[in-house]
Amino acid sequence: MAATPGINHAPTCVFLDGATVRSILPLRALIPHLRSSLPSLSLSIHTPPRHSHTIDPSSSSTLLLMPSWSSHPSLPFIGVKLVTCFPLNSHLRLPGVQASFLLFSSSTGVPLVSLDATPLTxxxxxxxxxxxxxxxxxxxxxxxxxxxxxxxxxxxxxxxxxxxxxxxxxxxxxxxxxxxxxxxxxxxxxxxxxxxxxxxxxxxxxxxxxxxxxxxxxxxxxxxxxxxxxxxxxxxxxxxxxxxxxxxxxxxxxxxxxxxxxxxxxxxxxxxxxxxxxxxxxxxxxxxxxxxxxxxxxxxxxxxxxxxxxxxxxAAVVDLLAAQLAYQTYIAST
Incomplete structure (x- = not known):
């Protein structure tokens, strides 16, 4: 697969915290990115059914696992998002949905970036x-x-x-x-x-x-x-x-x-x-x-x-495309 600019020179598994994700992924950039990339790339993104596991039935607390990967040369990535949904967190003034995303190179399997996927989501x-x-x-x-x-x-x-x-x-x-x-x-x-x-x-x-x-x-x-x-x-x-x-x-x-x-x-x-x-x-x-x-x-x-x-x-399709934009924007700025 063709390499995306910056991937071969990126440090192994950069971590992008929530503040960084919000700063490099503004809606004014993300909305046009999804508008152009979803029609052209979505068919090349493989998204198995997400795993959903109930942690606590009494509170509807849930763990979700959302894998995805692309077969398109312009999107050489594998991604996995882990999501927790705890509705009662609102009483604690915490987000009900919290998440982490790990992006890998699909040509080498090397982990490239870990993102705070709560703001990404x-x-x-x-x-x-x-x-x-x-x-x-x-x-x-x-x-x-x-x-x-x-x-x-x-x-x-x-x-x-x-x-x-x-x-x-x-x-x-x-x-x-x-x-x-x-x-x-x-x-x-x-x-x-x-x-x-x-x-x-x-x-x-x-x-x-x-x-x-x-x-x-x-x-x-x-x-x-x-x-x-x-x-x-x-x-x-x-x-x-x-x-x-x-x-x-x-x-x-x-x-x-x-x-x-x-x-x-x-x-x-x-x-x-x-x-x-x-x-x-x-x-x-x-x-x-x-x-x-x-x-x-x-x-x-x-x-x-x-x-x-x-x-x-x-859907994991959108997560992968959003993570792509966040990662490549970060690499371009370093």
């Missing part, structure tokens, strides 16, 4: 939502409603504002109202003009205001009622990654034109798995994947009143 997840929004939300979208105020929430806000700079109001709801209020204050300090940030006590009361409704929770019961979505709304579902989890009801899935990040969502997303089991929709009703949208194989939003739904569960 937050960045790539929000970037995927932004890419989907570019194809599925209305270009004139002005109101973002966000369900969830955890560690992913500010990344999703930044990503949606990047993809739709027309957004001028963000409304945040969380089961714990104090967390939504705290996040609003944080975002007001970050965006000192141009966008109004509010918190909501009742999610049902604000869902209908959202041109984009984004959800990043670990909910086991539906939060978004499809009947409340406004005509033309785009629903972005990020939180669930197992059949037991769900962030919206069947009405939202049936009412919307549904896209997924990758086909694995048909087996892992609780919103979809449950709808299939109940017979309210079939896998063939899913309109396409993110790669098909980016590659122009499938048409995105078709009119102003169409309700669209994007369900992502996360």
């Amino acid at each position: 937050l960045l790539r997840t929000s970037a995927v939502s932004a890419l989907a929004s570019l194809h599925l939300s209305r270009p004139t979208s002005s109101v973002l409603v966000l369900a969830g105020a955890g560690f992913l929430a500010p990344y999703l806000v930044r990503a949606h504002l990047f993809s739709r700079p027309s957004i001028n109001r963000v409304i945040i709801w969380n089961r714990n109202p104090d967390k939504s209020r705290d996040l609003v204050l944080e975002l007001r300090r970050e965006f000192d003009h141009g966008v109004v940030f509010d918190h909501a006590e009742d999610l049902d009361e604000v869902v209908g205001l959202g041109d984009i409704v984004s959800c990043a929770t670990s909910s086991m019961t539906p939060l978004i009622r499809g009947e409340l979505l406004k005509p033309g709304a785009h629903l972005d579902l990020v939180g669930s990654f197992s059949p037991a989890m769900k962030e919206c009801d069947d009405a939202a899935m049936v009412r919307g034109r549904v896209f997924v990040d990758f086909d694995v969502a048909l087996e892992e997303a609780g919103e979809l798995v449950g709808a299939f089991e109940r017979g309210v929709m079939a896998p063939s009703d899913v309109a396409g994947t993110l790669v098909e949208l980016l590659g122009g194989v499938k048409e995105g939003r078709r009119d102003e009143d169409e309700v669209t739904v994007f369900k992502s569960v996360g």
Whole structure:
């Protein structure tokens, strides 16, 4: 395989901590990178089914193992991400999802870099939502409603504002109202003009205001009622990654034109798995994947009143591409 510039001269197993990952992987670089590389490279990236192991059933604590490798000469890497999902960490003010990523050379097997993949995961997840929004939300979208105020929430806000700079109001709801209020204050300090940030006590009361409704929770019961979505709304579902989890009801899935990040969502997303089991929709009703949208194989939003739904569960393909960009950016700067 052709060597990527810098690989043969890189120190063995560089460690990139969270602050470094955030500094060399800004959304303004990551979103265009994924937009161009996913259609051209995703078919060459091999991603076996991720291992999911329940650590503590009472708290839904989970360990995930996500391997991937590329057969494309411009992407000579093997990657493995280890992820822990501990939903109760929110009570400790710790991220519910934490991760580490190890990148190897696929020509020599030499470990190249170890990354703090907690920010990498937050960045790539929000970037995927932004890419989907570019194809599925209305270009004139002005109101973002966000369900969830955890560690992913500010990344999703930044990503949606990047993809739709027309957004001028963000409304945040969380089961714990104090967390939504705290996040609003944080975002007001970050965006000192141009966008109004509010918190909501009742999610049902604000869902209908959202041109984009984004959800990043670990909910086991539906939060978004499809009947409340406004005509033309785009629903972005990020939180669930197992059949037991769900962030919206069947009405939202049936009412919307549904896209997924990758086909694995048909087996892992609780919103979809449950709808299939109940017979309210079939896998063939899913309109396409993110790669098909980016590659122009499938048409995105078709009119102003169409309700669209994007369900992502996360995939090692995106992790590998994000790690590639982080590593090569780091090497180029040293």
